[in-house]
Amino acid sequence: MRRGIAATALVAALAMTTAACGGDDGGTAGNDQGSKELSGTVTYWDTSNEAEKGTYQALAEGFTKLHPKVKVTYVNVPFGEANAKFKNAAGGNSGAPDVMRTEVAWVADFASLGYLAPLDGTRAVDNEKDWLPQAAASTKYDGKTYATPQVIDTMALFYNKKMLKDAGVEPPRSITELKAASAKISAKDPGKTGLYLRGDDPYWFLSFLYGEGGDMVDAKDKKITVGDQAGVKAYSVIKDLVDSKAAITDAADGWNNMQNAFKSGKVAMMLNGPWAIADSRAGAEFKDPANLGIAPVPAGSVKQGSPQGGWNLSVYAGSKNLNASYEFAKYMSSAQVQQQTTEKLSLLPTRTSVYAVPSVAGNEMVKFFKPAVDKAVERPWIPQGNSLFEPIRLQMANVLTGKTAPDKAASATADGYRKLLKDYK
Incomplete structure (x- = not known):
């Protein structure tokens, strides 16, 4: 259910307050890339299907190996429920995840409502030049980046x-x-x-x-x-x-x-x-x-x-642990994780460099779907x-x-x- 202007303004204000004051769960202030060790909890809503969710849960929880003081709370949310559930939680300022696996068409929608944190200049955006141009296009709204691309696909x-x-x-x-x-x-x-x-x-x-x-x-x-x-x-x-x-x-x-x-x-x-x-x-x-x-x-x-379809990773504007959330989005869209995703699920990376990895380049489904993705019709972002x-x-x-x-x-x-x-x- 779409909330009104008042709710949108509230979330936007909350995001600015959080950015100014820093999270109360171990994050450093706003976009500050300071050296303070990350800690606290990152709640991740994953919208993958039954055949994929075991792989995504293992990958998400693997973040803790890199950041032992961060606990990842993995939640699988059925795709058909995820859009409305996130809007209700974000609009009501209660129960929204720190990071969400967002369908490409959702990014501009959620961003226009003030529910997503802009990612430019944060830990989340890493080697943006490596992103496939058509995948990067779906992460933008009003000139800003509101997601990192995770996988790209077509029919x-x-x-x-x-x-x-x-x-x-x-x-x-x-x-x-x-x-x-x-x-x-x-x-x-x-x-x-x-x-x-x-x-x-x-x-x-x-x-x-x-x-x-x-x-x-x-x-x-x-x-x-x-x-x-x-x-x-x-x-x-x-x-x-x-x-x-x-x-x-x-x-x-x-x-x-x-x-x-x-x-x-x-x-x-x-x-x-x-x-x-x-x-x-x-x-x-x-x-x-x-x-x-x-x-x-x-x-x-x-x-x-x-x-053209696919999935991105977005950070909730009202997250109380923004820096850990930014780092988690970076990790889940990293070349290493994308390579593992392709190897286990035959899903297509959004990073150009990953296609040069032998295990990815030799994947039979990648061989077919990558040329198809290159010719896919972009939807209106x-x-x-x-x-x-x-x-x-x-x-x-x-x-x-x-x-x-x-x-x-x-x-x-x-x-x-x-x-x-x-x-x-």
Whole structure:
């Protein structure tokens, strides 16, 4: 729940007071990089999934080996709850973590509310020139840095190599090829379907929107574009995939249903990102890890497109242990930790130097996803960026259930954006 201006002002004032007086838990004053040994507690909210959280907890708690007087309190917060939970805690000045793993679209939002500490000139920002430019872009708001980039990602087509081979098809390069491949897969085994279409999460819609040459908004010219013909076409494509039985979908619990369907061989393909690699390989169909194939997202009628995603590390403006929190954010985004993250989870680093490490450069998922990330479409890094998904989510459900025609859905999505973006045309 978004708090009002009064709450925002309170947190901003608290941040300035804390910076001036220093934390009461062992931190030194504000941005002072003094030599005083770090101590106290850093509470870290991690938003990683079930397959990843054990690795992230071990890495986070490893901070204490470097700073024995700092205790790291690790808390795993489900992704779907994390945004609202942080806003409620930060806005109410009670229970917010010192450091949070923030989705890239959340940084500008939280910063605009005064909930994040600016990091320029603090311990957190280390060798900024080593950050991938597109990863660094998501850490900025109003000319300041409010996060350190942790991992970067994009979407791809995950496929079951054996199922495609048995059906005599190659990984589809376009939506047209996807429909043809799905038909052959179902013909080979009537109990199987080609694709699981994530119908309850609007992030999955972006690849279809970009594939038709569209976008949510033009942030530079402050123009709403989702209601254009490309948006209409994107809604038409997802509707046609389900109506033609090239894909199956669900209105709720899409993540679990998608993963279970793919891991059990009920479907041969899905759109997903590096965060799904570990969980997917835990499925019965992928006891042989080599059976998991990765290919670019099938192109729409205009191009192949997938969104840039990822995770950053932000420090709460009201933290009572700012310097330890800055150091923790630095540690969790360091080259060493990023290397370990790639080695254990096949997630992509945000530091250029890490890609030169043999264990990272030789990782098969990095080999595929790094070129895909380089071509990914940057999302609008504006405070309302995360809020742009809800109008899409509502209209995806309406389109897939036949309640709303694609052209009406695109128009309704644009209307929803106009309520969020008062200065956009």
